[in-house]
Structure formats: C-alpha cells, structure tokens
Amino acid sequence: MREDYLPICQEDLKKRGWDSVDFVYVIGDAYVDHPSFGHAIISRLLEAHGFRVGMISQPDWRKKESISVFGRPRLGFLVTGGNMDSMVNHYSVSKKRRQTDAYTPGGVIGKRPDYATVVYGNLIRQTYSDIPILIGGIEASLRRLGHYDYWSDRIKHSVLLDSQADILMYGMGEHAVIEIAEALDSGIKVSDLTFINGTVYKAKSLENVYDAQILPSFSEIVSDREAYAKSFYTQYCNTDPFSGKRLAEPYRENLYLVQNPPAKPLTMQEMDDIYALPYQRNFHPVYEKDGGVPAISEVKFSLVSNRGCFGGCSFCALTFHQGRILQTRSHDSIIEEAKQLIQEKDFKGYLHDVGGPTANFRHPSCEKQLSKGVCARKQCLFPEPCKNLTVDHQDYLVLLRKLRSLPGVKKVFVRSGVRFDYVMADKDRTFLKELCQYHVSGQLKVAPEHIADPVLQMMGKPNNVVYQRFVKAYQTINEQLGMKQYLVPYLMSSHPGSTLKEAVELAEYLRDLGYMPEQVQDFYPTPSTISTVMYYTGFDPRTMKKVYVPINPHEKAMQRALIQYRNPANYDLVLEALKKAGRMDLVGFEKKCLIRPKEDAVKIQKARAKKKENELKKAKKKCGTIRNVHKKKSGIIS
Numbered sequence: 083m084r085e086d087y088l089p090i091c092q093e094d095l096k097k098r099g100w101d102s103v104d105f106v107y108v109i110g111d112a113y114v115d116h117p118s119f120g121h122a123i124i125s126r127l128l129e130a131h132g133f134r135v136g137m138i139s140q141p142d143w144r145k146k147e148s149i150s151v152f153g154r155p156r157l158g159f160l161v162t163g164g165n166m167d168s169m170v171n172h173y174s175v176s177k178k179r180r181q182t183d184a185y186t187p188g189g190v191i192g193k194r195p196d197y198a199t200v201v202y203g204n205l206i207r208q209t210y211s212d213i214p215i216l217i218g219g220i221e222a223s224l225r226r227l228g229h230y231d232y233w234s235d236r237i238k239h240s241v242l243l244d245s246q247a248d249i250l251m252y253g254m255g256e257h258a259v260i261e262i263a264e265a266l267d268s269g270i271k272v273s274d275l276t277f278i279n280g281t282v283y284k285a286k287s288l289e290n291v292y293d294a295q296i297l298p299s300f301s302e303i304v305s306d307r308e309a310y311a312k313s314f315y316t317q318y319c320n321t322d323p324f325s326g327k328r329l330a331e332p333y334r335e336n337l338y339l340v341q342n343p344p345a346k347p348l349t350m351q352e353m354d355d356i357y358a359l360p361y362q363r364n365f366h367p368v369y370e371k372d373g374g375v376p377a378i379s380e381v382k383f384s385l386v387s388n389r390g391c392f393g394g395c396s397f398c399a400l401t402f403h404q405g406r407i408l409q410t411r412s413h414d415s416i417i418e419e420a421k422q423l424i425q426e427k428d429f430k431g432y433l434h435d436v437g438g439p440t441a442n443f444r445h446p447s448c449e450k451q452l453s454k455g456v457c458a459r460k461q462c463l464f465p466e467p468c469k470n471l472t473v474d475h476q477d478y479l480v481l482l483r484k485l486r487s488l489p490g491v492k493k494v495f496v497r498s499g500v501r502f503d504y505v506m507a508d509k510d511r512t513f514l515k516e517l518c519q520y521h522v523s524g525q526l527k528v529a530p531e532h533i534a535d536p537v538l539q540m541m542g543k544p545n546n547v548v549y550q551r552f553v554k555a556y557q558t559i560n561e562q563l564g565m566k567q568y569l570v571p572y573l574m575s576s577h578p579g580s581t582l583k584e585a586v587e588l589a590e591y592l593r594d595l596g597y598m599p600e601q602v603q604d605f606y607p608t609p610s611t612i613s614t615v616m617y618y619t620g621f622d623p624r625t626m627k628k629v630y631v632p633i634n635p636h637e638k639a640m641q642r643a644l645i646q647y648r649n650p651a652n653y654d655l656v657l658e659a660l661k662k663a664g665r666m667d668l669v670g671f672e673k674k675c676l677i678r679p680k681e682d683a684v685k686i687q688k689a690r691a692k693k694k695e696n697e698l699k700k701a702k703k704k705c706g707t708i709r710n711v712h713k714k715k716s717g718i719i720s
Contacts, residue, residue, distance in 0.1 A: 086098075086362075087113070087115050087137075087362055087366050087367075088113075088115070088125055088126075088129065088135055088136070088137050089103070089135075089136045089137065089152070090113060090136070090137050090138070090139065090151075090366065090368065091151060092151070092152070094136075095136070095152070100134055102134070102152070102153065102155070102156060103134045103135060103136040103152050103155050103156070104128075104133045104134045104135065104155060104156045104157045104263075104267070105128060105133060105134070105135050105136070105155050105157055105158060105159070105160050105263070106135075106136050106138060106149070106151075106152050106155045106159050106160070107121060107124070107125055107135055107136065107137050107138065107159075107160040107161075107162075108138045108141060108149055108159060108160065108161045108162075108202050108206065109121045109137065109138070109139050109140070109161075109162050109164060110140060110162065110163040110164035110168055110171075110185075110194040110198040110199075110202070110221075111139065111140070111164040111165055111185040111186070111194075111375075111377075112139055112140065112185060112186055112187050112365055112366070112369055112375045113137050113139040113365070113366045114185075114364070114365045114366070114375055114377070114378055115361050115362040115363065115364065115365075115366070116361055116362075116363050116364065116378060116381060116382070117356070117357055117359075117361055117386065118165075118381040118384070118386065119165055120162060120165060120218075120219055120220070120254075120255070121137070121162055121219075122361055123254075123256065123356060123359070124160065124162075124218070124255060124256070124259055125137065126359040126360065126361060127256055127259065127260065127356065127359065128259065128260070128263060129359075130359055131260055131263065131264070133157075133263055133267075134156075135160075136151065136152040136155070138151055138152075139366075140186065140193045140194055141202070141205070143194075143195045143198075143201045143202065143205055146205065146208060146209045148205075149202070149205055149206055149209060150209060154210055154213065155213070157214065157263065157266045157267060158213055158214030158215060158216055158248075158266060158272070159206050159210075159213060159214070159215045159216065160216050160217075160218070160259070161199055161202045161203055161206070161215060161216070161217045161218075161222075161245070161247065162199065162217070162218055162219030162221070162222070163194070163197075163198035163199040163202075163219055163220070163221035163222070164185055164194065164198065164219065164220075164221070165185055165219075165220065165377070166185065166220065166221075167220055167221045167224065167225075167608065167609065168194055168195070168196060168197060168198035168199070168221055169196060169197065169231075169232075169233050170606070170608055171183060171185070171194070172191070172196060173233060175603075175604045175605070175606040176604075176635075177233060179191070182376075184375075184376040184377040184380075185375065185376075185377045186375070187365075187369040187372035187373070187374065187375055188369075188372040188373045188374075189373075189376045190372075196233075197241075197244075198221065199217050199219070199221045199222050199225075199241050199245055200241055200244045200245045202245070203215055203217060203241075203244075203245025203246050203247045204245060204246055207246040214248050214249075214266060214272040215245070215246065215247040215248050215249075216247065216248065216249050216250075216251060216259070216262060217241065217242065217245055217247040217249070217250050217251070218250070218251035218252070218255045218258075218259070219255075220399075220403060221241065222241050222242075222245075222250050222251070222252065223251075223252040223253060223402065223403050224399050224402055224403060224608070224609040224610040225238070225240065225241040225609050225610070226240055226241070226242065226250050226252045226282050226341065227240050227282070227297070227317060227329070227331050227339060227341060228240060228300045228303050228304075228310075228313070228331060229609050229610060230310070230607070230609070230614060230615065230617075230618040231609065232606075232607040232608070232609075232614070232617075236304075237300075237303055237304045237310065239300065239333075240282065240331070240339050242282055242283075242284065242339060243284070243333070243339070248272045248273070248275075248283070248284075249262065249272065249275060249278075249281050249282070249283055250281060250282040250283075251280060251281055252280060252281070252282060252341075252344075252402075252403070253280050253344055253345055253403060253404065253405065254345075254348075254389065254403070254404060255280065255345075256345075256348065256352070256356060257279070257280060257345040257346065257348075258278055258279065258280040258281050258345055261278045262275060262278060262281075265278075276290075276340070276342075277342070278342060279323070279342050279343050279344060279345045279346070280342065280343075280344055280345030281341075281342050282339055282340065282341045282342070283339075283340055283342075284337065284338070284339060284340075285330075285337075285338045285339075285340050286336045286337065286338075287336065287338070288330055288338055288340075291328065291330060291338075291340055293327070293328055294327070294328040294329060294330040294340060295316065295320070295327045295328065295329050295330070296329075296330050296332070297313045297316060297317070297329055297330065297331045297332075298310070298312065298313045298331075299331070299332040299333070300331060300332065300333045307618065307619040307620065307621070308619065308621060308626070310615070310618070310619055311615050311619040311621040311623040311626065312623065312626070313331075314610075314612075314615045314623050315612075315615075315623035315624060316329070317329060317341075317402075318401065318402070318612065318623070319458040319459060320343070320458070321344060321401050321402060321405060321406070322344065322405070322406070322407070322455040322456050322458065323343060323344040323345060323346045323347060323405065323407070323455065324346075324451075324453070324454055324455030325454070325455040325456075325458060326343040326344050326455075327343065328340065328341065328342055328343060329341040344405060347390070347405065347407045347409045347452075348389070348409045349409075350409075350410060350411065350412050351412075353389070353409055353410065353411045353412075353415070354411055354412050354414075354415035357386070357411060357415055357419060358415065358418070363382070363422075363426075364378060364382070365378055380434075381434075382423075382426075382434075383423055383426075383429060383432065383433055383434045384433070384434045384435035384436070384497075385416050385419055385420060385423075385433060385435065385436045385437075385485075386411070386437075386438055387410060387411055387416055387436055387437055387438055387441075387444065387478075387481065388408055388409065388410045388411070388437070388438035388439070388440075388443055388444060389404050389408070389409040389410075389438055389439070390404045390405050390406060390407050390408045390409050390438075390439065390443075391404065391406065391408075391438075391439040391440050391443065392406045392407075392408065392443065392446070392447040392456065392461075392462040392463070393439075393440055393443075393462075393463060393501055393542075394406065394461040394462065394463065394464055394542050395531075395541060395542050395543060396540060396541050396542040396611065396612040396613040396616070397541060397574070397577065397605065397606075397611050397612075397613040397614075398611060399608060399609070399610050399611050400439050402610040402611075404439065406447075406456045406462075407446055407451050407452070407455070407456060408443050408444070408445055408446045408447070410444055410445065413480070413481050413484060416436070416481065416485070417484055417485065417488070420433060420485055420488055420491070421488065424488065424489075424490040424491065429490070430492075431490060431491060431492030431493065432491075432492055432493050432494075432495065433485060433491060433493070433494045433495065434495055434497060435495055435496065435497040435498050436481065436482060436485060436494060436495075436496060437496060437497070437498030437499070438498060439498070439499065440498070440499050440500070440501045440504075441478075441496050441497075441498040441499060441500050442475060442478055442496075442500050442501060442504060442505065442513065443501065443504070444475075444477045444478045444481070445472065445474070445477065446472075447462040447463075447468070447470075447471050447472060448462070448468070448470040448471060448472055449470075449472065450470075459624075461542065463501070463503055463504065463507075463544065464542045464543070464544065465539070465544070465545070466544070467503070467504075467507045471507065473504065473507045473508045474508070475505075475508055475510070475512070475513035478513065479512060479513055479516060482494060482496075482516065482520070482521065483516075486520060493520075493521075493523070494520065494521055495521055495522075495523065496517060496521040496522070497527070499528075499529060500517070500526070500528060502528050502530075502548070502549060502552040503543075503544040503548050503549075503552075505552060505555075506548055506551055506552050506555070511555065511559065514555060514556065514559055515559050515562075515563070518556065518559050518560050518563060518565060518567060519563055519565070522567055524567055524568065525567065525568050525569070525570045526556070526567065526568070526569055526570070527569075527570045527571075527572065528549075528552070528569055528570070528571055528572070529571070529572040530543070530546070530549040530571050530572070530573070531543055531572060531573060531574045531577070532546075532573065532574060532577065532580070532584070532588060533546045533549070533587065533588055533591045534546070534580070534583075534584035534587045534588060536579055536584060537577055537579045537580045537584050539579065540577060540578050540579030540580075540613070540616065540622065540629060541574075541577060541579075541613070542612070553569060556569060571597075571599075572603070573588065573599060573602060573603070573645060574602075574603050574604070574605055575588075575602055575603070575604050575605065575638070575641040575642045575644075575645055576604050576605045576632045576637075576638040576641045576642065577605040577613060578605070578613055578616035578617055578622075578629045578630070578631045578632075579616075579629055579630060579631075580630075580632060580641060581630055581632070582637070582640065582641065582644075582659055582662055582663040583663055585640070585641040585644045585645075585659065585663075586644060586659070586660065586663050586665050586668070588644065588645060589644040589645060589647050589656075589668075589676055590668070590674075590676075592645065592647075593647075593674070593676060598645075598646055598647070598648045598649070599645060599646065602642050602645045602646060604638060604642055605617070612624065616629045616631060617631055617633070639655055640655050640656075640658060640659035640662075641659070643655035643656050643659065644656055644659055644676075647676045647677060653677060656676060656677055657669065657677060657680065660676070660677075
C-alpha cells in the first residue's frame with residue numbers, strides 16, 4: 083500500500099517530486115481515501131493509469147484562488163459535488179437547513195455551496211477560461227438532462243450547461259474517466275470527445291448524431307408537465323448499457339445536449355482491481371484537529387460486495403446511476419479486504435456490513451442481462467417476480483460463511499437492505515435461517531415502506547401480503563432457533579398515491595403491530611426518480627395515468643402524524659385526519675381506536691403530567707433521605 087494520500091497542497095507535490103498535476107479534482111466532501119467515496123475510487127484509478135492527480139476538497143467558492151492550489155493542470159479539472167446531492171445534504175424534506183454534514187470535518191454544515199457542481203464549475207471557468215472541465219458524481223449523474231428540482235420547485239437545465247463544463251460523466255464513471263483521460267493525453271480536443279459511453283456533451287447541431295432519439299425540447303418540458311413525464315420515462319427506459327439508445331435534448335436552435343448510451347458494467351475482475359487500489363481507508367490526517375469526518379464511521383468496517391439493483395423502487399435513483407445490472411466482486415477480493423480490516427488497530431471483531439444497494443443480490447436477475455440487457459419496460463420483481471428471475475442465495479451464503487470463519491471476526495452483520503420479496507421467492511429457507519442465526523443482532527431493518535396496496539403499486543413494491551408472509555417466516559425461524567429478534571420496518575408517508583385513507587390504514591396496521599416508529603420519513607422528491615416525476619406532474623410516467631399527490635404541507639403533516647398517532651403532540655393532527663377521512667370510529671375507548679375523545683385525552687394528559695410530577699417528588703424525597711443516611715454514617719449530623 084502506498085504510504086501517503088494524494089497531494090492536497092504544493093508541499094505534497096514536492097514530496098512526490100512532481101512540479102505539476104495532470105488533473106485537479108475538486109470535491110464537495112472532505113477528502114476521504116476510502117472506496118465508499120467516489121472521489122477516492124476515481125482518483126486512485128487515474129493514479130493507477132499513470133496520471134497525476136491533486137485533490138482540492140471543499141474550496142471556498144467565494145474565492146478564485148481556492149481552486150488555484152496546484153495552478154493550471156496539464157489536462158483538466160474533475161468536479162464532483164460529493165457522495166450526496168448537495169441539496170439533499172443541506173436540506174430536510176421540509177426544506178429546513180440541516181444542522182450537520184457527515185461528509186465535512188467535524189460534521190460542520192455550510193462548507194460547500196448549494197448546487198455545488200454548478201458553483202464549482204463556474205468558479206473554475208472564471209479562473210481558467212479554456213481548461214477542460216469534466217463533471218461527475220451523484221449530483222451530476224441525476225441532473226444530467228433537464229430535471230425537476232424540488233428546492234426551487236421548477237424544471238432546471240442540465241448541470242452540464244449551468245456549470246459551464248465540457249463533459250458530464252454519469253453513472254459510476256470508471257470506464258468513462260479513463261477513456262477521457264487517455265484521449266486528452268493523446269492530444270484530442272475535449273470538444274471532439276463525443277463518442278464515449280456514459281457521457282453527456284453539448285452539440286451545436288445533430289448533423290453528425292445520426293442515431294439519437296430526440297426528446298421533447300427543454301422549453302416543452304418547462305411548459306408541459308405531461309411532456310416532462312414522457313421525456314423522463316424515455317430516459318428511464320434507456321438506462322441499460324446494452325439496449326439504451328443515444329438521446330438528444332434540444333435547448334435552442336444551435337444547442338443540443340446529447341446523452342451517449344450508458345457505459346458497460348464492470349466485470350468481476352475490474353471490480354476486484356478497483357477495490358484492490360492502494361486506499362488509505364481513512365480521512366486525510368489534516369482533519370484530525372477537527373475531530374475527523376463522521377461519515378467514515380459508517381463504512382470503515384463494512385465491505386461492498388455488489389453494485390446495481392434490479393429492485394426497481396420508484397423512489398430510488400439507482401436505476402439512473404448504478405443501473406439495474408448487478409456487478410459483483412469475487413469472494414477472494416472481499417476476503418482479502420476483510421483481512422486488512424482485521425489488522426486495523428481499532429477493529430473490535432465486528433464486520434458492520436457485507437452488501438451494497440441490496441445486500442442479498444449477488445448476480446444478475448437473469449442469464450440474458452449480460453448480453454442483451456434488462457427489459458426496458460418490465461421489472462424483475464414487480465408486480466410479481468418475473469418467471470425468468472434467477473433466485474439463488476447460495477453464493478452470498480458461502481461468502482458470509484467464509485467471512486464469519488475468519489480468525490479475529492466475532493460477528494458479521496448484514497445492515498444494507500435485504501430485499502424481502504427476493505427472500506420469499508427463494509423456496510430454500512437456508513439464507514433466512516442463517517441470516518437470523520448469525521447476521522442479525524436483535525433487530526432486522528426491512529423496508530416495506532407502506533402496507534396499502536395502492537401506494538405500494540406506485541412505489542414499485544410488492545403487495546402487502548408478501549411482506550406479511552416474510553414477517554411470519556422470520557418469526558417462525560427465530561422461534562425455531564430460540565431467539566427473540568424483531569423486525570424494524572422502514573415506513574414512508576405522503577408518497578404519491580397515498581390519500582388520508584391509506585395513511586389511516588397504515589396507522590391501523592401499526593396499532594395492531596403494537597409499534598410506533600420513532601422516526602418517519604416523508605417522501606423526499608430527489609432528482610431523477612419515477613416518484614419525483616409523479617410528485618411534480620401528477621402522472622405516473624409508466625402508464626401516463628393521473629396519480630393523487632399529497633403536496634399540501636398540512637396534509638403531509640397529518641399523514642406523518644398518523645404513523646405516530648400515540649405521540650400526544652400529534653393528537654390534534656390525528657383527530658383532524660380521522661375526521662377528514664371519515665374514520666371517527668377510530669376515536670373512542672375501544673381497543674381498535676387510535677385516540678380517545680378530546681376531553682378524555684386532555685384528562686389523560688393531565689393525569690400523566692400529575693403522575694410524573696409525583697414520581698419526581700418521590701425521587702427527590704428519596705434522594706434526600708439517602709443523603710441524610712450517608713451524613714449520619716459519616717458523623718456529619720447526629
């Protein structure tokens with residue numbers, strides 16, 4: 083392993099004997115040299131191909147000199163907003179400013195600008211007017227064409243235009259960045275790099291773009307929400323690297339954005355090579371004085387085994403970024419990384435996770451995908467598992483067995499998402515048994531998201547009966563093992579398709595379960611998801627049928643309150659929701675009721691307050707008695 087991080091200043095260049103760099107990499111996160119951070123993978127991959135890379139982390143976007151640390155790079159600037167979209171990073175679903183940023187030293191908020199990719203791109207362009215600027219990462223990937231932006235509540239340009247960059251790399255970017263770097267190194271102009279898969283570029287005309295599918299123009303999708311829904315679904319159906327077509331989005335007479343087909347998925351050997359690069363596996367030491375970078379704690383002792391997801395949830399952007407084709411690392415690669423983790427001085431014997439977007443996916447959903455791609459208009463698991471679906475947990479089981487048998491490993495957890503409908507599609511219950519026996523510690527978190535089938539339909543999730551079968555199977559196996567373990571369901575309120583009727587159904591389900599979640603996730607309209615398009619347009623882009631969308635903040639508050647109906651602070655909202663839903667039968671004293679009548683509720687709250695007050699008085703009196711006993715024993719009082 084190399085003994086140092088990549089350069090962050092001129093002094094680091096001198097230590098390496100460099101007088102300049104080929105690329106300057108401007109990142110919105112703190113510099114963490116760990117393969118869970120996109121900038122670490124891309125920078126180490128470029129280094130492995132012989133390119134010199136300098137890292138500028140969280141530059142002060144108000145000062146031009148902040149991106150001039152290394153001077154003018156030989157080939158160009160790379161720009162990423164960070165591991166998260168900068169607006170999701172900065173704001174909650176209610177558009178309130180967050181208090182912390184896990185990707186910044188000390189968790190401090192405000193070290194990157196809103197719309198970071200755009201701001202950094204413009205800062206570079208103002209300083210180096212003719213330098214190639216290449217943007218990538220999750221923010222660029224999901225905003226690569228005209229898109230709905232929740233925070234400004236409007237359709238925005240592609241970030242390629244607003245950032246004044248030359249090329250946008252979408253997806254994970256390994257193939258594209260090396261092709262671009264080698265092309266620039268060979269002397270090809272950046273304006274001529276129109277042939278690289280996994281990229282978007284600007285064109286003055288479509289004269290030489292003979293095979294593109296023309297999308298509605300930007301002016302059309304701004305003025306017509308139905309046109310935007312149709313445009314998005316065309317993009318969604320062309321996210322496959324084998325069947326995806328070239329797309330063109332007109333902006334004006336002499337300006338078009340051309341999206342080349344997605345890059346091919348990484349082979350297992352390519353994945354292994356990427357995770358074998360010489361990462362330092364930690365944040366840069368310069369951040370020690372600030373208390374480090376909080377985000378590393380979640381991934382430091384976790385192992386990535388796969389990329390991609392064929393789950394196809396409507397509210398998830400994975401289809402647009404990593405794609406639906408599974409890419410996996412070999413057992414040897416993962417075991418070797420685990421052995422490195424075991425040698426870390428602060429390793430306590432626990433591997434926190436072995437997974438990816440979906441932990442229990444370890445191979446493509448069917449045999450044809452690696453030659454023909456995924457079905458454009460069909461899902462592998464929704465509304466029911468496809469008849470061609472390969473359901474097999476054996477490879478994952480063998481991997482987990484190998485990991486838990488390593489000397490020094492006490493426990494191997496599976497904490498990234500387990501797709502329960504895929505588990506239930508497997509007639510062999512060995513995986514579920516071993517998951518419960520070895521890889522859960524008291525609680526297993528799963529994501530049914532809702533229990534009302536009309537909402538689940540909009541979410542792209544299986545009907546509630548599938549989750550109920552999973553709950554029963556999980557409970558049965560734990561009983562057989564003599565283990566008392568629970569399921570913790572992730573639930574979402576206010577998703578498109580959810581009326582107060584469905585929100586009440588969810589509350590009734592939680593009542594019967596005897597569970598009230600401490601936190602509830604309101605649906606968050608993030609860029610480039612089917613659910614976000616529903617939220618903005620009112621259409622399901624898959625069918626172009628109208629969808630009910632709870633947009634009013636007060637209604638959203640009522641739906642959220644119903645999930646936490648036991649919280650006294652939510653009483654008025656719950657009562658109002660039940661009145662509007664015509665479900666006053668749930669207000670009363672019977673076992674099925676969610677809340678008591680108003681007057682009785684007030685009495686109960688007062689009684690609870692009085693009880694707490696009395697308990698506090700008793701506790702204080704008891705403490706005083708104990709103190710006096712001690713004083714007597716010490717001879718302080720007679």
